[in-house]
């Protein structure tokens with residue numbers, strides 16, 4: 001007798017007013033199917049490759065719009081700003097949260113087989129709402145509730161970022177992805193704490209992360225050539241995404257989330273306190 005694989009995935013509800021919208025209210029996830037049309041998708045792929053014709057490599061490619069993502073602070077640049085192309089500007093009015101629209105956009109191309117290691121996007125530097133728009137192809141995103149291992153990793157000396165963006169430690173470790181992939185924790189040890197689960201992000205869908213999903217879960221994409229979708233093995237194809245965030249500036253760079261273990265603002269406070277009270 002066939003048995004279903006164990007699943008830890010929470011169950012969504014479908015928005016009664018719109019069957020395209022699935023919500024996991026307990027953890028703050030919303031997935032909107034068919035957020036963009038096929039013609040918008042085709043225009044996005046064409047625009048990406050008009051700016052960067054590479055498709056054959058193995059590495060993720062990124063393009064930045066609005067305030068550029070800053071890989072030394074994991075926040076956004078104050079000054080490096082690229083105006084939005086129309087393929088982004090055109091859908092902004094359709095985003096589910098209209099207050100505080102995103103101003104930092106990273107468009108990424110994932111060649112088949114590539115992924116992004118599990119990570120928590122910086123809490124203090126961006127507002128709560130975090131978006132990922134998928135196009136070109138779908139992919140399962142892996143979510144895992146953060147535990148002690150994640151908190152420990154964020155406190156490793158090499159991850160002692162954010163307290164001072166100009167330290168060499170930060171500069172020598174340019175991407176959160178790299179940091180996440182460099183952790184010494186075995187996958188088994190991570191799985192022991194909290195089970196991970198996969199959420200299929202179909203092409204043309206928009207994912208919105210808020211609350212626990214934004215602050216207290218890691219998200220990532222496994223680097224692999226095939227995925228199991230609805231019980232079927234499917235080949236990975238090139239996938240594109242647009243990550244969208246709203247930058248915080250000045251005194252707004254702060255966080256009082258319910259997940260202090262993996263909160264950069266709390267870690268910064270801890271570091272400042274221990275510097276003031278050496279043991």
Ligand SMILES: O=C(O)CCC(=O)C(=O)O
Nearest residue numbers: 106108116121132241243
């Ligand atoms: O490609 C995606 O959907 C997510 C990318 C991501 O998590 C990030 O850029 O922080």
Ligand SMILES: [Fe+2]
Nearest residue numbers: 119120121219
């Ligand atoms: Fe992310």
